[in-house]
Amino acid sequence: MALMHWATMNPTKAALLMAWLPGRPWFQGTAGADVERVAGYRFDDPAGAVGVETLLVRAGDGPIHQVPLTYRDAPLAGGDDWLVGTSEHSALGRRWVYDACADPVYAATLAAAVLADAGQAEEFFEVDGQREYRELTMSITGSGTRGADLPPVDAVRQVVEDDLTLVVTDSVELAVVRRLDGATAAEGAVLTGTWRGQPSPLPLAYARRR
Template sequence: MALLHRATLRPTKLELLTGWLPGRGWYDGPAGVDVMRVAGYRFDDPAGAVGIETLLVRAGDGPIHQVPLTYRGAPLDGADRWLIGTIEHSALGRRWVYDACGDPVYAAALAAAILAGTGQAEEYFEVDGVREQRPPMMVIDSSGADDADLPQVGTPRQVVDADPALIVADAVELAVVRRLDRGTSSAGAALTGTWEGQPTPVPLAYAARR
């Protein structure tokens, strides 16, 4: 479950991505154009410490890109390469925002979603002490959901910032599709998604045992 706050963010997530995306080698869209959200989904952190959100975004008439993010209350040691920036959150204070492909908490959550079918987090707002569920912006599904023997992911040994992004751990290799219009495929079980205007499932990520 993801408990969301009705809060002010400075800068906003999309403002942060507008400045960051054009510097990625896998980005294929206009620079200097505001990024717009198309859809998104979240995973749960079992420890409840890290926010895990994946945004599907587009700049202008460019293609849709998938950008997984993690939100932390303190810097992640050794992850400066993956830091996108910081956000001032009116309810939670300063949050460090990372490209989640470099965050081990995301790697474990993604592997669980694909190989064990844990799915996406249900999203709630708390209003006057009452929790109200927010309808999902998209639906995800996994072809590996019947595999209950989930390997321990641990800290990835290698992360390749490409399209797809590759996350290599001792027991599993993950591939995260960045640009969603290319029909990218990879080995292993697949995570797919559908959203408004996209009724046909689109591959989002893959997981293969090592």
């Protein structure tokens, strides 16, 4: 379960991505174009410490890009090269925002979603002490066996940025599809998604055990 806050971020996620995306090798679009959120989904950090959110965004007239992010209350050790930026959250204070592909919490939750069909987090707002459900903007499905045992996913050993961004850990290899045009594929179990305007499932990520 993801508990959301009625809060502001300064700079906003869109502003952070507007500055960060043009420097990525897999980005296609116009530098400086406004970043529009198309849909998104979240995973639960079992420890409850790290926010894990994947955004589907479009910059101007470009294609839809998949951008996984993690939000931390302190810097990620060894994560300087993957820092998207910092932002002041009006409820939680300073957040360090990372390209999640380099974050072991994201690697573990993505592996669970693909290999064990763990699903996405339900989202709620807390209003006057009551929790209000936030309608999800997309649906995801993993091709692995629901509830399957998974090896521990700890440190991220390597990240190779490309149209399929490769994330290597000691126990699994993950491939994250960056441009959601159906033109990239990999071997292994697959996570697919649908959203408004995209009723046919498209691959989002792949995983295989090492």
